Amino acid sequence: MPEPLHTLLPRLRAICGEDGVITDTARRRTYESDGITYHAALPGVVVLPTSTAQVAAVLGLCAEHGVPFVPRGAGTGLSAGALPHTEGVLVVTSRMRSILEIDIANERAVVQPGVANLDITRAAAPHGYYYAPDPSSQQVCSVGGNIAENSGGAHCLKYGFTVNHVLGLEVVTPAGEVVRLGGKAADAPGYDLLGAFIGSEGTLGVATEITVRLMRAPQKVRTLLAAFETMDAGGAAVSAIIAAGVLPAAVEMMDALSIEAAEAAVACGYPSGAGAVLIVELDGPAADVDAQFEEVAALCRAEGAFEIRTASDAAERARIWKGRKSAFAAVGRISPAYIVQDGVVPRTALPEVLRRIAELSAESGIRVANVFHAGDGNLHPLVLFDDAEPGAPERAAEVSGAILDLCIEHGGSITGEHGVGVDKACHMPEMFTPADLETMDLFRGAFDPAGIANPEKLLPTPRLCGERPGVRKGVHPLVERGAAEQF
Amino acid sequence: MREATTTTLSERLGAGGAAVREGTAADSVHGRVPRLVAAPPDTAAAAALLAAAHHHRLASVARGNGTAIGWGAPPLRCDLVVDTTALTGIEHAAGDLVVRAGAGTPLAELREHLARAGQRLTLDPLVPGGTVGGAVATGLSGPRRMAHGPLRDLVIGMTVVRADGVAASSGGRVVKNVAGYDLGKLHTGALGTLGLITSVTFRLHPVPPALRLVSAEAPDAAVLQEWTARVLRSAAVPAAVELRWPAGGPPRLEVLLEGSEGGIDARAAEVAALLTAPETADTPPPGWGALPGADRDTLLKITAPVANAAQAARDVRAAARAEHTEAAVGGSAGAGVLYAAVPAAADPAAVAGVVARARDALAGAGGSVTVARTAPGLAGADLDRWGPVGGLGLMRAVKDRFDPHRLLSPGRGPGGI
Ligand SMILES: Cc1cc2nc3c(=O)[nH]c(=O)nc-3n(C[C@H](O)[C@H](O)[C@H](O)COP(=O)(O)OP(=O)(O)OC[C@H]3O[C@@H](n4cnc5c(N)ncnc54)[C@H](O)[C@@H]3O)c2cc1C
Ligand SMILES: Cc1cc2nc3c(=O)[nH]c(=O)nc-3n(C[C@H](O)[C@H](O)[C@H](O)COP(=O)(O)OP(=O)(O)OC[C@H]3O[C@@H](n4cnc5c(N)ncnc54)[C@H](O)[C@@H]3O)c2cc1C
Numbered sequence: 001m002p003e004p005l006h007t008l009l010p011r012l013r014a015i016c017g018e019d020g021v022i023t024d025t026a027r028r029r030t031y032e033s034d035g036i037t038y039h040a041a042l043p044g045v046v047v048l049p050t051s052t053a054q055v056a057a058v059l060g061l062c063a064e065h066g067v068p069f070v071p072r073g074a075g076t077g078l079s080a081g082a083l084p085h086t087e088g089v090l091v092v093t094s095r096m097r098s099i100l101e102i103d104i105a106n107e108r109a110v111v112q113p114g115v116a117n118l119d120i121t122r123a124a125a126p127h128g129y130y131y132a133p134d135p136s137s138q139q140v141c142s143v144g145g146n147i148a149e150n151s152g153g154a155h156c157l158k159y160g161f162t163v164n165h166v167l168g169l170e171v172v173t174p175a176g177e178v179v180r181l182g183g184k185a186a187d188a189p190g191y192d193l194l195g196a197f198i199g200s201e202g203t204l205g206v207a208t209e210i211t212v213r214l215m216r217a218p219q220k221v222r223t224l225l226a227a228f229e230t231m232d233a234g235g236a237a238v239s240a241i242i243a244a245g246v247l248p249a250a251v252e253m254m255d256a257l258s259i260e261a262a263e264a265a266v267a268c269g270y271p272s273g274a275g276a277v278l279i280v281e282l283d284g285p286a287a288d289v290d291a292q293f294e295e296v297a298a299l300c301r302a303e304g305a306f307e308i309r310t311a312s313d314a315a316e317r318a319r320i321w322k323g324r325k326s327a328f329a330a331v332g333r334i335s336p337a338y339i340v341q342d343g344v345v346p347r348t349a350l351p352e353v354l355r356r357i358a359e360l361s362a363e364s365g366i367r368v369a370n371v372f373h374a375g376d377g378n379l380h381p382l383v384l385f386d387d388a389e390p391g392a393p394e395r396a397a398e399v400s401g402a403i404l405d406l407c408i409e410h411g412g413s414i415t416g417e418h419g420v421g422v423d424k425a426c427h428m429p430e431m432f433t434p435a436d437l438e439t440m441d442l443f444r445g446a447f448d449p450a451g452i453a454n455p456e457k458l459l460p461t462p463r464l465c466g467e468r469p470g471v472r473k474g475v476h477p478l479v480e481r482g483a484a485e486q487f
Numbered sequence: 488m489r490e491a492t493t494t495t496l497s498e499r500l501g502a503g504g505a506a507v508r509e510g511t512a513a514d515s516v517h518g519r520v521p522r523l524v525a526a527p528p529d530t531a532a533a534a535a536l537l538a539a540a541h542h543h544r545l546a547s548v549a550r551g552n553g554t555a556i557g558w559g560a561p562p563l564r565c566d567l568v569v570d571t572t573a574l575t576g577i578e579h580a581a582g583d584l585v586v587r588a589g590a591g592t593p594l595a596e597l598r599e600h601l602a603r604a605g606q607r608l609t610l611d612p613l614v615p616g617g618t619v620g621g622a623v624a625t626g627l628s629g630p631r632r633m634a635h636g637p638l639r640d641l642v643i644g645m646t647v648v649r650a651d652g653v654a655a656s657s658g659g660r661v662v663k664n665v666a667g668y669d670l671g672k673l674h675t676g677a678l679g680t681l682g683l684i685t686s687v688t689f690r691l692h693p694v695p696p697a698l699r700l701v702s703a704e705a706p707d708a709a710v711l712q713e714w715t716a717r718v719l720r721s722a723a724v725p726a727a728v729e730l731r732w733p734a735g736g737p738p739r740l741e742v743l744l745e746g747s748e749g750g751i752d753a754r755a756a757e758v759a760a761l762l763t764a765p766e767t768a769d770t771p772p773p774g775w776g777a778l779p780g781a782d783r784d785t786l787l788k789i790t791a792p793v794a795n796a797a798q799a800a801r802d803v804r805a806a807a808r809a810e811h812t813e814a815a816v817g818g819s820a821g822a823g824v825l826y827a828a829v830p831a832a833a834d835p836a837a838v839a840g841v842v843a844r845a846r847d848a849l850a851g852a853g854g855s856v857t858v859a860r861t862a863p864g865l866a867g868a869d870l871d872r873w874g875p876v877g878g879l880g881l882m883r884a885v886k887d888r889f890d891p892h893r894l895l896s897p898g899r900g901p902g903g904i
Contacts, residue, residue: 105794107719128720150665163669164640173881180877184792185823185854187637190876190901191681191885192626195639195672199665219722239582245605245693284746285722285757291749344661348582376663377583413664420666431666432656439647439655440668446884458667 004065005044005087012047012089015057020095022046031090034077035137039422043070043084050095052170052178052208059206060176062089068452069174071202073114073142077149078340079421081201081457088452091206093144099123100209107214108167108184113144113207117151120212129214132159135417136325147207150199152417154250154324157375158283159215161417163198168211171197174204174448184211196443201419202454204447218283221249222293223317226278226305227271231255231370234276235351237303238374241280242347244299246292250281251375255354258327258369258382265330268323271307278305278374279324281317327371328382335367335384337393339400343407344416347377353406357381366392366399378416379407405430420458426465428458491543493522499543500525503535506573514568516548517561517866526570530646530654530685533574537683538652540567541894548896549679551591551618555625558860559678560872563898571620574685581606585643585660587688590620606691609635611776620684626676627859630727630743630776633821635692638675644688645671647681650890654685662690673885680900681889695726695745699755700771702741703762710763711738712797715820717761718742719793723754728821729776732800734813734828740820743771779815780828785838785862787814789845791854793823799849803827803856806844810837823854831862838862839870846874876901 012021022028023045033040044067049055062069068088075082084090093114101110104127109120117138120131134153135141141151147169152161159165168182181194188194197204228234234253241248254262254270254277262268270277280296282289297308311317331338345353354370361368369382381403385396404414404427414420414427428437441459445451456464491499493509500523501507510521522545527533540547546564550556551571571591578587581604588597594610594617601607610622611629623645628637635641644658647670657670674681705711711730718728718740727743742758744751759765778786791799800816804827807814812833818825827845829838838861845856858872876882879902886893886904898904 103792105716106792108792150669152663152665156663160636160640161663161665163672164636177880179881182877183853185790185852187628187788187790187824187855188877189855189857189873190879191677191882192639192672192675193878193881193885195675196669199669216720216722216724218724242584242693243582245696247693284724285750285754287750287753288746289750291747344663346580346583346585346661348580373663377661378663411660413659413661413666415666416661416663417665424666428667431659435653436655436657436667439649439653439670440657442888443668443670443673443885446888447881 004067008061008065008067009045011061012045012058015054016047016049020048020050031072031075031084031092034075034080034082036078036080036423039080039083041084041086043090044087046090046092048092048095052172055091055172055206055208056176056178058089058091059172059174062452063174063176063450066450066452068455070454071144071148071206073145074116074140076137076141077145077421078342078418079415079423081148081419081421083422085455093142096208102127103184104129104214106184108211109214110209110211111143113142113210115143117141117143117146124214128217130217131165131212132215133162133165136328143210144207147198147210148200148202149417149419154252154373156373157251158247158249163195165213166194166198166210167213169194169197169207170209172206172208174450174453182211201421201458203444203458205453220286220289221281221283221317222289223279223281223311223320224293224297225270225309225320226280226300227274227307228276228278228305231276231354232351233304234278235374237278237300237305238347240299240303241296244295246296248280248296248375249283250279252279252324253277253372253374254324254327255370257367258331258371259323261330261334261369262323262327265333266322266326270323279320324371331369331382331384335386337385337387339383339396341379341381341383341400341403342415342418343379343404343412345377345379345407345410345412347375349410349412350374350377353410356406357403360399360402364395364399366396368399376416377412422457422464425456425458425460428460496543497523499539500536502539504528504532505536510568516556516565516568519562519565521548521565521568523566524568524570526573528573530648533569533648533683533685534652534654536569537648537650541651544892544894546894546897549620549624549683551621552593552616554614554616555621558625559899560903561866561898562896569683571618574620579604580660584691585662585688586691587644587660587686588619589686590618590684592619594619594622601691602694605694607694608689609641609692610638613777619687623675623684623687624677624679630729630819632819633728634726634745639672641689642671642675642687643690645674645684646686647674648683648685650682650892650894658688660688678899679896680886680904681895697746697748697751698769699744699751700741700768701744701755701758701762701765702739703765705738705740708738708797708801711740711820712794714740714762715797716794718758719821721757721761723758725758725821727776728819730797730800730817730820730825732804732816733779734815738800778826778828779817781831783831783862784828785831785833785858785865786860787827787829787842787845788857788859789825789827789849789854791823791849791852793821795852795854796820796823796825799852799854800825802848803845806841806848809844810840812837812841814841826859831864835865835868835870838865838868842870873901
């Protein structure tokens with residue numbers, strides 16, 4: 001263990017208790033990576049605080065000694081955002097798991113950061129309420145991790161992301177100070193630091209208490225599955241639905257390969273011979289849902305759906321969702337290894353981008369299964385490869401990177417929900433100019449002037465990315481032209 | 488400020504393409520007449536303009552159409568007004584339900600443009616004449632925030648010129664995007680103290696085919712609160728739940744429903760059944776959702792947890808009475824965000840008293856009372872406009888990084904930032 005950390009140990013134990021500090025190598029190893037295991041590092045020390053005061057004391061200590069810290073929730077992240085720092089403190093929220101309040105009158109819940117996403121809905125459901133953001137990892141991922149990643153899910157199209165559902169945060173800053181942003185009321189006075197903290201990937205501090213909005217459970221939910229011969233036909237149906245002014249709760253799409261994988265894994269019984277399957281879910285007042293449901297079915301038929309299945313009770317809905325929900329795990333059965341990519345394109349560019357992905361796949365011999373949030377153009381291509389085959393991992397990584405390039409080319413984003421972390425930091429200069437990145441860094445510096453909060457995540461650093469053309473060196477162009485001064 | 492003649496300054500400020508002229512009394516901001524007014528035609532010109540202003544340490548105030556230029560505290564300095572009205576342009580990606588608009592684009596023009604495609608930016612046209620940049624910089628949201636969130640939730644990308652003249656973007660052109668910090672949130676409602684917004688990308692919604700407004704007069708605040716709770720707990724999913732409480736009359740609750748023709752009447756009936764003596768209309772009345780009071784009144788913004796909204800309205804009215812004045816209240820009972828108008832004639836001490844009393848009354852519930860706009864006679868009054876602001880230290884740190892020389896609307900922001 002590095003020397004500076006070693007001297008901190010007694011004080012960390014005094015703060016978090018003997019059992020709240022992990023130094024044993026084998027136990028530290030369990031925290032080596034998050035959901036993408038190919039980025040791994042042994043944390044210097046792991047702490048398991050139980051309260052805001054403990055988090056504040058730990059971060060205060062880190063600040064005092066210039067020791068880096070990395071927050072970690074459930075470790076399900078898919079961008080290596082919680083990748084530990086070998087000479088730093090990994091602050092794990094798994095002991096901060098209390099639901100502090102379910103306040104139905106104000107439609108709010110107040111929770112600790114380690115609470116699992118789905119547990120909020122479980123607590124609110126008896127009152128007829130739920131928590132809307134629903135990442136597929138919702139049974140396990142922590143609300144704190146959701147805040148840090150601004151997580152989304154299948155229902156973002158209508159209900160938005162985490163940022164649209166968080167009203168208040170208690171945050172411990174990298175200086176170890178406890179700050180409250182917002183609360184049960186909307187529109188807290190001053191700058192919207194709350195909004196900017198969400199999605200900050202642990203680089204601005206640790207969220208220790210979270211106030212979220214609860215939503216009234218919809219009166220009616222109806223789900224439809226439509227099978228098409230081609231992805232283009234499915235895509236056209238999505239466009240037709242949106243153009244008709246219908247705002248579905250979810251619009252998900254799967255291609256032939258992901259249907260095959262799901263079939264092999266869970267025998268979901270999707271229509272055979274489908275080149276594309278579309279799942280459309282409508283929710284809201286019963287009368288509205290019924291009226292729009294007929295319209296959606298008609299639009300799918302008009303665009304060439306050869307089979308339509310509808311569900312109106314929970315069991316039927318679950319059957320329709322089964323294949324989609326198991327798709328990620330299912331590809332594990334048809335391929336020894338795979339990369340889950342997360343890129344976004346404007347929805348109208350979907351057909352073109354999917355065609356280009358198919359070409360990339362054909363050229364490289366790397367299979368790509370497409371299962372995605374079609375309503376908001378968020379692709380999750382699963383890049384399949386055999387890690388035992390020499391060169392295959394590299395080719396897969398290349399295809400995966402080329403897909404991101406496609407997204408940027410079409411005006412999209414390098415990530416729709418998984419975040420940048422370490423994994424995509426070096427892609428940031430492809431999407432943002434040096435000035436954009438420098439401005440983001442200015443913002444980061446306001447919270448963390450010493451650079452100890454989750455360092456080397458989110459923004460590209462020369463050490464990580466090498467001398468990339470996009471990363472600025474030397475004098476700023478505006479300064480060189482005499483048009484600005486550097487401060 | 489470094490010495491330079493007005494002519495030389497004009498030339499330098501305009502070198503990047505901005506049209507520059509001398510300021511007049513009509514350009515004054517809270518009584519401060521700027522030395523110069525400059526209108527850049529695009530982001531590059533705006534960047535060159537602010538870089539030159541930075542070089543000469545000129546303090547600038549951005550201005551769209553000036554409809555809310557009196558909001559916030561008077562700027563401590565105002566050497567240059569940056570007129571955004573030439574920063575126009577609308578790029579509408581209808582199929583993606585996204586639009587990018589120049590900051591100076593009038594909201595009315597944007598609205599017309601989008602309506603032709605059956606779409607809208609889900610904002611309410613409350614104050615006529617606003618621009619995209621002005622609306623975002625003031626960050627106010629009208630009644631329909633219930634349905635699709637406040638204005639900040641509709642912003643998906645933004646280009647801003649920093650105090651030092653560097654243009655930078657965040658977000659993008661797709662709704663779903665978590666690459667990098669969402670700095671658009673920071674500039675929304677910042678009253679131009681962190682940067683000059685040059686263009687904004689918004690997510691759009693289809694215009695719903697059907698609309699109903701169900702309203703009823705309530706005998707008192709308790710009933711109003713009870714009705715609000717019932718409506719929120721119903722399955723009707725309102726687009727707006729507004730409270731209207733004029734100074735001289737009883738309170739009203741107004742519930743706006745939007746949706747498909749096939750479902751709307753059933754929903755309206757459901758809401759009507761929750762109220763006493765309800766009236767249902769299929770268009771909102773003229774001026775619906777407008778701010779309470781008159782144009783020149785002092786305007787307070789009040790936020791409260793939703794279960795306290797009506798009580799908060801009552802508290803503010805009581806605070807006004809205790810100061811021998813009155814307050815008309817209106818706003819979103821369903822979101823817990825209200826506005827109260829105190830007559831322009833009220834003296835500074837009375838207004839300060841209303842604010843202090845209202846803050847005391849609301850303190851326990853966890854809301855806020857801020858002075859959004861002062862009556863003309865109160866511009867220089869010694870008022871605590873913001874009250875307690877959570878995270879003020881961090882806000883100052885952000886301002887210091889973005890604008891270390893305090894050149895962008897200095898003094899306007901939270902805590903005098
Ligand atoms: C099978 C699977 C499906 C998934 N599906 C989705 C999906 O549909 N949508 C989606 O958006 N994501 C999805 N994810 C990704 C992941 O679950 C989310 O990003 C989730 O929000 C991470 O939460 P976590 O608690 O596991 O965070 P971690 O992985 O532990 O950490 C993630 C980031 O958050 C930071 N962090 C954690 N806690 C805090 C805190 N309290 N304060 C500040 N920063 C903190 C960490 O430093 C790190 O940068 C999926 C992952 C898996 C494995
Ligand atoms: C409760 C309430 C709700 C409202 N809701 C809506 C609504 O839903 N829809 C709607 O259309 N209007 C709404 N308005 C009106 C709107 O907020 C403003 O009145 C108007 O849009 C301001 O535009 P403007 O161009 O006149 O700005 P100005 O009055 O010129 O400027 C207002 C402020 O913004 C700053 N500013 C202006 N442009 C920029 C820029 N480009 N960059 C940085 N700072 C800038 C100015 O310095 C000033 O501080 C609402 C008003 C209120 C009070």
